[in-house]
Every structure is written in structure tokens, then in C-alpha cells.
Amino acid sequence: MTLDDRPFVYVIMPFSSKFRNVYFSSIKTACEELNLKCERVDEQIIEGTIIDRIYRNITDADLIIAELTEHNPSVYYELGYSRALRKRIISISRDINSLPFDLSTYQALQYGNPKDPNEEVDYQALKENIKNIIEKTIQTAHYRDENIPIVYPASRLIQGGIFDELLKKSEVEIIFCGIHFQWSLSDHEEYILEKLESGVSIDYVITDPTKPSVIEKIARMLSISEENELIRECEDGFRKLERLYRQTVERGCSQNLNVFFTDREPLGRYYLFDHNHHNGSVLATPYTFELRSSHSPTYLYKARTDVARSYIKSCIKLKESSKKYQFS
Structure with a gap:
């Protein structure tokens, strides 16, 4: 796309x-x-x-x-x-x-x-x-069967491309689910702030960075050799979320940013765009045992497809079972 x-x-x-x-x-x-x-x-x-x-x-x-x-x-x-x-x-x-x-x-x-x-x-x-x-x-025939995803061989290939497009087009709400979102916060902070200022609600559902034992368990599950490296990534990702929140306070849109902590083992990284109002598109990067997520394939499921709806349902259920973090 x-x-x-x-x-x-x-x-x-x-x-x-x-x-x-x-x-x-x-x-x-x-x-x-x-x-x-x-x-x-x-x-x-x-x-x-x-x-x-x-x-x-x-x-x-x-x-x-x-x-x-x-x-x-x-x-x-x-x-x-x-x-x-x-x-x-x-x-x-x-x-x-x-x-x-x-x-x-x-x-x-x-x-x-x-x-x-x-x-x-x-x-x-x-x-x-x-x-x-x-x-x-x-x-x-149509160019594609709508339920067959568009495949990006590595998730890093969506940066500066389809991720930016979907982010810009979102009008109501976005959910990010994953271990952490260090890179998206580093590379897309201004885009995200613009969306929050425009009234778009953005929810982050992330692994609880205050529980190293949970992160260590995930590192072992994903065969990540350096458990401390993943802990540092989660902590750094959360610090960037705190900085993002402070900027939303300055711009008067902090009510649109929500962060949820989960101690459940994630199966992947998911980006949901306008999921309730338009049955929106979903970017999914399943976690694998062999590759870090930046090198793992990412799949784009178009709005209103069966697979997109299934991911939306699962991610919303995860958010509802997670603990909302209260920024001080």
C-alpha cells in the first residue's frame, strides 16, 4: 500500500x-x-x-x-x-x-x-x-483475497511506510499492544502527539516494566540471550511514554493517552487503527523464537476482514484485563 x-x-x-x-x-x-x-x-x-x-x-x-x-x-x-x-x-x-x-x-x-x-x-x-x-x-478477479494479508518480510520495513500512513489516517482511536514500543516512540513521537492533540485516543498495552521477573520469563520464552537487554528496553520504552505524557500535559491533551500494564506473555506486537468505529486495519508482528521482532515478518490485515476483527477482539480483551497506569 x-x-x-x-x-x-x-x-x-x-x-x-x-x-x-x-x-x-x-x-x-x-x-x-x-x-x-x-x-x-x-x-x-x-x-x-x-x-x-x-x-x-x-x-x-x-x-x-x-x-x-x-x-x-x-x-x-x-x-x-x-x-x-x-x-x-x-x-x-x-x-x-x-x-x-x-x-x-x-x-x-x-x-x-x-x-x-x-x-x-x-x-x-x-x-x-x-x-x-x-x-x-x-x-x-480482485487483486487480492481481502483475508490474505500484505506481508512485510521484516517489521522494520513498515517504519516510514505503511505504519506512518495508517497513523496519519486514523481519526478516532489507536491501540498498541506488545512488550514495549521503544522504536515507535523514538521515531514517531511528533506524529503521535499530533494525533493526541487532534482528539485521537491512543492506548498502550505493554508488559509491566516494574516486574523484571515477568520480562525475564518472556526473554527465555523468546530465546533472547540477554535478559537484562530486554529489561533495559522495557524500562527505556516506559521512560519515553512518561516523557510523552508530560508533553500531552503541556499541550492539554493528556486525557487522550492511556497506558495499561499486563503480566501476560505476549504472542506478538499489534497495532490497531480505528478498531471500533471503522473496524479498522491491523498490523501484526507475531513473536518468534528465532528472530527479534524488528526482523520478524509483519502482516497487514485490511479493515473489516475476519482476521482483523479477530485480532481486534483479542487485543481489546487483553486491554480490559490489564491494569491502567496512573501517571503522577
Whole structure:
């Protein structure tokens, strides 16, 4: 999901000049004529590693177009990841009969003369063929089954992206449930304050930082080698909440911030946006035994889906069973 509301077509292909017209004259033009956003990774300003951006593009894409003529290993790698995420894919090649057996079972569009690779390609005809296939895809099915989540390979990838978008769009209420929210308080404090000032209610349901024994138990459960490290993170996260509260007092919106302590072992980190009034979206990062949460996958469940409602129900139940903290 991006701030551009148009469906996103991500193109997987070699970047060499021999494919320039295939991309710009055929693929990209076809998408633009259908009012679709179309990009390759080399067109984007990249923050972080290129592989993280590739994962993000595939995750966000409503449709994948893959150019397979040269059997490029990088293209096949991205194509395999796209298949694993059950993305809708249009494959094109100058010779579909040369595709590996596993790929030959999927529909592919052939263009040009496979017997003469030097023969000029009719890029206008290729554009029209791609448009026709995309239009049929749009007509026959939704881009996604709404109950299938959008997957972010690591939760750190939501920072500065979908997390910010959902935060900005929230109009009534937000709930954060997890061990602590150290990073979101560090990186998004001003956004959160703006929401509180605008009247949005924000509840934090966190592990009780005054009970080291509970945190140590969680550290063992998650196979975190340094129990003291997790204790420090929880304490630091709570200090940031105290600072946030002091700022809400100064701005006259402290009534909109609530903090709840729980000693229950959390199963993950959850962000609920406008959960009661609009049956809102949910970001879920299940805790695993192998990875810290910043490197664990995060799942976005859209508003009004069955899974989103289930997470909302569980998190509200946890909040109701937790102890509300009274700031002094």
C-alpha cells in the first residue's frame, strides 16, 4: 500500500538497454494508459538495502510483470518470491518454449520472432497485448483475497511506510499492544502527539516494566540471550511514554493517552487503527523464537476482514484485563 491509490504493477526484468523499449514503450505505457502505477526498482529512490526494497515492492504489488527472455537468475529469484506470496503474475518472453519446465505450466505472453532474436519487435502490438491481459485480470478477479494479508518480510520495513500512513489516517482511536514500543516512540513521537492533540485516543498495552521477573520469563520464552537487554528496553520504552505524557500535559491533551500494564506473555506486537468505529486495519508482528521482532515478518490485515476483527477482539480483551497506569 502506498500513498498513490492506483493499483501498483511491479516489473521484474533485466535493466540492460536491449530491453529499454520493452519496458518504456510497451509495459509502462500499457500500465499508464490503464491508470496503473508501474515501476522497476531502478526507478526508485532506495533507503536501506536494494534487496529489502525488492521484497517491499513485491509485497506491495497488486500485479507482477516478469520479463524472462534471458533466464536472468535475479529475475527468477524475484519471480520465485512472488509465487510464494501468491501474487498475480504476467510473464513475457521472446521464446516461451525455452522457459524451464516449472514455468512453462503458467501462462506466458510471447512477443517478437523466437527464431530470429534480431528481428525488430512491434512494441505497439506488445503494449496492446499487455493491456488486454491486464484488463482481463482486472475483470475476472480482485487483486487480492481481502483475508490474505500484505506481508512485510521484516517489521522494520513498515517504519516510514505503511505504519506512518495508517497513523496519519486514523481519526478516532489507536491501540498498541506488545512488550514495549521503544522504536515507535523514538521515531514517531511528533506524529503521535499530533494525533493526541487532534482528539485521537491512543492506548498502550505493554508488559509491566516494574516486574523484571515477568520480562525475564518472556526473554527465555523468546530465546533472547540477554535478559537484562530486554529489561533495559522495557524500562527505556516506559521512560519515553512518561516523557510523552508530560508533553500531552503541556499541550492539554493528556486525557487522550492511556497506558495499561499486563503480566501476560505476549504472542506478538499489534497495532490497531480505528478498531471500533471503522473496524479498522491491523498490523501484526507475531513473536518468534528465532528472530527479534524488528526482523520478524509483519502482516497487514485490511479493515473489516475476519482476521482483523479477530485480532481486534483479542487485543481489546487483553486491554480490559490489564491494569491502567496512573501517571503522577
